[in-house]
Amino acid sequence: MAQTMGEDGRFGLDRRTKLLGPVRLDSGVQFAPVEFAYETYGELNADKSNAILVCHALTGDQYVASTHPVTGKPGWWTRLVGEGKPVDPSRHCIICINVLGSCMGSSGPASFDPGTGQPYAMDFPVITIADMVRAQAILLDHLGIERLACVIGGSMGGMQALTWASLFPDRVQSAIVIASTARHSAQNIAFHEVGRQAIMADPNWQGGNYYGSVDQPDAGLAVARMAAHITYLSEAGLTEKFGRQLQDRETKTFGFDADFQVESYLRYQGLSFVERFDANSYLYITRAMDYYDLAEEHGGVLAKAFQGTRTRFCLVSFDSDWLYPTIESKRIVQALNAAGAAASFVELSSPFGHDAFLLDAPEMNRIIDGFLKAGGL
Template sequence: MNEDVRFGLDKKVRLLGPLPLDSGAKLAPVDLAYETYGKLNADASNAILICHALTGDQYVASTHPITGKDGWWMRMVGPGKPIDTERHFIICANVIGSCLGSSGPATINPATETPWGMDFPVLTIADMVRAQALLLDHLGVERLHAVVGGSMGGMQAVSWAALYPDRVKSAVIIASAARHSAQNIAFHEVGRQAIMADPRWRGGAYYADDDPPSSGLAVARMAAHITYLSEEGLTEKFGRRLQDRDAKTFGFDADFQVESYLRHQGISFVDRFDA
């Protein structure tokens, strides 16, 4: 199927599935929210799939509807840019399990007509990739010119090459790995426990009250963000410099720039993401 689309046109498709998951469960239906840029050529050979990181979304090169900010990779994707929308048809889908339109804990479970919540199945990177493959089938793309991703997106790119080698001409994997280390797993557990320790967690059943565990989520984001910079990087960026003051307060304010930075990251994160 050829598609001639406007630059950055919001799209969403419901695929009946069911989608087999690594856990043994099956997900149906499968909702996928995605953005496309450029035009698919006659033989569908110019498609590039961009896979987003854990905190990313489908708005790779268009204005984000929640924050109003530019897409997270505007400098890379667009007319005449490294990923050239005048030459290629770009697809970026919100991964399943996320909260920007694709099937996830906040979407409606058709069996109960209420949000999935903790009944939503635990997913793997491979599950996300299999869902993307269903989307490409829907769009009529049999083989990708390239799959590109960084961090968790890079893990998806690795999985694409492993699961569908005949459907991928090339893979661009940035700042990523094939699997998590013990330390990665440990930091994720700290984040989960921070969320679940928030009194507003309520076993994940907080949707009806519209009162999410934002404090726990903010702390989880702060802990995770420390892992995105090395100790050397944090020292170079912040050192022991104070934040908007000449002396320490000897209290629990954010005296240091690095403390203020982490608080900002935590607070801004809860505006976009569901715990």
């Protein structure tokens, strides 16, 4: 990655900072102080007009384009972010912040409550997508970045991008919203509730006070991840990848071992997830997503969330995404049209379901590249 911002310690890889805040949460709580874990790539130009905020999804983190410290895997969006990519540290100053409530260094249920010296656990306040965005705004103030040339995100990252444009229209020149929605549907909430119940039904969860305990709610968190993971894939994708193939065996065992490849795959997804994620964070962030309905505070009229906006919008959906299907993006487009906003939208074809935005998607990259360049980036 490019050399970052010379001697300025606020910029660079794996940054941590604690700010006074407070963040005024939707619940009414004034949350302070606020810890931030974030990364920046590339240099902020002289007139500070090249800042791009990348927002991560539910279980994502700030390591958008650098190696994950726990898994050792490359950054989660290196297909889009990196030298020669549409979001390019040689041209852009890229910021990615671990969201409030998460577990990779920003304030969340696993971080220490300065009042007690213990992890917050379930004393951490319930947060919303807007709270995450307000917290990010505090960090950007600290970085001296008033205006974002673009806010970009997929899935929950897209919710943040929309919320940024709605809460801070003057700070957001353009927003790219991929495979996302303006509200969680009953089905979305239902799947999340399955995950939360799996965690809370695990006796090792211990009412959320498992920090420091030998017994961790790994089984519950793994099941939550397994259920969620199914929603990120498409039926056709699963069929193509696994079909009814058996795992390392010739015949069915007439037992409850992972006979099928798809079972084995899901178990692996669940087990590897618990290595890098905190069960309570999973509760808090899924709650934030379920509470998300951008139109709610505008009398149910989504267009009012964007009234008078000068932000340029680009929306992308994928035809096999049944978690946040195209119809949800079209609802947003309809609202943007009604608000007279400059909006672009395209539905791309992919067999990979919701996860398509994280995978090889050359047409998505072409659109993002063109959209950013058309905005002078």
